[in-house]
Amino acid sequence: MYAAKAHGRNRFSYFTPGLQTAALARLRMTNDLRTAIAENSLRVYFQPIVDIHSGKIQKAEALVRWLHPQRGFISPMEFIPIAETSGLIIAIGDLVFREALCWVRKWRELYRPDFQISINQSPMEFQGDQERYIKWIHELALQNLPGQAISVEITEGLLLDASQKITSKLLQFRDAGIQVALDDFGTGYSSLSYLKKFDIDYLKIDQSFVRNLATDASDIVLSEAIIMMAHKLDLKVIAEGVETQQQHDLLKQAGCDFAQGYLFSKPLPPEEFEILLQRQKT
Numbered sequence: 001m002y003a004a005k006a007h008g009r010n011r012f013s014y015f016t017p018g019l020q021t022a023a024l025a026r027l028r029m030t031n032d033l034r035t036a037i038a039e040n041s042l043r044v045y046f047q048p049i050v051d052i053h054s055g056k057i058q059k060a061e062a063l064v065r066w067l068h069p070q071r072g073f074i075s076p077m078e079f080i081p082i083a084e085t086s087g088l089i090i091a092i093g094d095l096v097f098r099e100a101l102c103w104v105r106k107w108r109e110l111y112r113p114d115f116q117i118s119i120n121q122s123p124m125e126f127q128g129d130q131e132r133y134i135k136w137i138h139e140l141a142l143q144n145l146p147g148q149a150i151s152v153e154i155t156e157g158l159l160l161d162a163s164q165k166i167t168s169k170l171l172q173f174r175d176a177g178i179q180v181a182l183d184d185f186g187t188g189y190s191s192l193s194y195l196k197k198f199d200i201d202y203l204k205i206d207q208s209f210v211r212n213l214a215t216d217a218s219d220i221v222l223s224e225a226i227i228m229m230a231h232k233l234d235l236k237v238i239a240e241g242v243e244t245q246q247q248h249d250l251l252k253q254a255g256c257d258f259a260q261g262y263l264f265s266k267p268l269p270p271e272e273f274e275i276l277l278q279r280q281k282t
Contacts, residue, residue: 030086032068033079037091042066044099045267046117048276049238049260052252057280059116061153061260062100063267064092084124090132093125097136097150103270104149111277118151118181123158126169133169137176147177151202155183159194167198174199181238185226195233203230207241207261213250224254231255 036042042064049059066074083089100117107115125132140147152173158166159182173180181202182195194200205223212219223239230237239251242261251259265276 026082029074029079029082030088033066033083033086033088036066036068037088037095040095042092042095043269044096045269046103046273047260047267048264048273049118049258050264052239052248052256052259057264057276058112058114059118059151059258060273061118061120061267062096063120064096065267080122084122087124089122089124090128093119093121094132096120097139099270100150101139101143101145103273105143105145107274107277108145108149111281114148116149116151116179118153120153120183123155126154126158127165130165130169130172133172137172137178140176140178147173148179151179151181153181153183153204156185156194159198170199184240195230195235200235202236202238202258205237205239205256210239210241210247210251210261211243214244214246220250220254223251223256227255 043066045063045065046060047063048057049061050056051058064076064080066076066079068074080089083092096119100119104115104117136150137147140149170180179201180199181204182200183204184206185203195203203226205226209219209223209226213223227237236257237255238258238260239247239256240260242248242251242259242263244263247261248259248263265273268276
């Protein structure tokens, strides 16, 4: 079934020994992931998001990591799709939210009163039960945190589904003060009408544009156009995948607001991330 779905709808695939092996591996990983969630052995790492003009860390993106007892670290590219198809992504998303709240409260108190952590939301999560986000907003209030302490990252594809369910969630976030970032902008179904219709606060330029800034004139032109358009619409821009000083300088020259990538730091456990904030404060 998964093999047929992977090649598109309305197809069938013959069940071969290779498919059986893949199905068993998938089942095993699903069970292991369910155990990891139950035993609270998934970890949340944080990658800095830096003000490109001041060089200061102002935000972080929360990213889930899985250290498997036998296989070691498993790439999110491998286990997140399984989490989505099995429904386990909801529990993982809630875990990330709780961890993000814990750390953002501490870091706002100690280092930056306006510090913000962004949390990725998959289409499956975002199209789910609205009560879930009501609970998130309630939890923010219990922690005495404003909505601006959190931003939610969604993909362009979600905005294609202009259903009442999607719209109401975006309005729900706006009313709570939670900001919304459009992830991987420029790689999917970019449309100015989405940016006008929905309450979006940030555009994240995909790393596929950033990677070739120094060598491909068209990528810098596209990035400049995205930045200029975003600013005209009163949106901030975050560039992902910044790995070199040259990329940083080109983005700064183009007027980009924030940057994220290995030039600044890889994703870190919270204790190591906090060391970066301590150094910045001193």
